[in-house]
Amino acid sequence: MLKVEKLRSSYGRIEVLHDVSLEVDQGKMVALVGANGAGKTTLMRAISGIQPITSGTITLAGASIQGMPPARRVSRGVAQVPEGRQIFAPLSVEDNLALGAWVSPTKIERNRARVYEMFPILREFRKRAAGTLSGGQQQMLAMGRALMSDPRILLLDEPTMGLAPLLARQVMQIICSIREAGTTVLVVEQNVQAVLRAADRGYVIDRGRISMEGSAKDLLADPRVREAYLGV
Template structure:
């Protein structure tokens, strides 16, 4: 289990995260929703050691992560799919996938086969430069690259950002598939409606603080959440 306790993060004297508590049980899907600048991405980046924290605690299976090298954190089974995908554009799809396994010394063949099974489009374009892929294909590649490290906890930062609705549905189907295979998911997502539908538990972040929490189903039916994040059309349809 991942546990965040009283996490505080500041940038230049400005508090981005203000003492939040979050738990991500093994085997669950947990989502963080909130407006841009709420502190969601900062939280994920803190977990993998990419952001220096002011105070608090982040433990995974009762082991403190704060102060640990990012490479060691990845070695514990925690992987981040960053916002904006950040594939290596001049490398091929296959080369990008191999980079995801840079810490491993064993054979990658079975993992590559499994990822191509999840994302047949990547197999079709295995020798194509990643920079020439569509946005949806690049997101598939970013997820596939993360999977090459064999994560136990997969964190995803805005996986549907900028993608067409049909592609978004496919990405969420993959998230659910990975979870059913035993991977714990911590998800940041602008599409609050879809995120809450698949989440076991959810937290709402507003200006660095958690203002609401509950099951995905509970927050989907919360009138204030509908008003702030789901839009008028969602309210009418509920």
């Protein structure tokens, strides 16, 4: 579904991504883990078209999307849930979801019904201002808003950040259900143990370079990963 090859990206004169390559197979969940400042968010922003790249290629289902503006990438099937959720706080839950469907307005009712089925609390609070929701509910809204565009691949940047453990587990279960429903998922997550238990495959990024890759199960068992990220 997604293939990134030898991607480079810079902030001014400082190169942040150095020949990064990864693949995400259709219908799978791939985890991207690494320390703060390793380049995880920059890579996600580059895939969605927000962060410029200096070289490399990005293909979606075999077709190049590099050089496309972010809006066109959304219409091609890329949707990102950014770090910190970035919902429209003064708007209602219902209006936030509607904004996520701007690329497919004819499907808005169908997609909203699917989102409400996945997140029943959003149906209950659909007329509330989004800023009045709890952190976990706002994360559900951010994911629901992204799903309104019928994405082929969903990019999730730190979906459990700032959530209590119980809510974090619930959000991770929801992400698994999104994958099981057929949506391809690439997720950046600080909770390395939780995300590698849920994912099919994983990549470790270190100072802008992919340092390890493999099945999520193998990475979780690797002594280097356990020492660096799990404190074992």
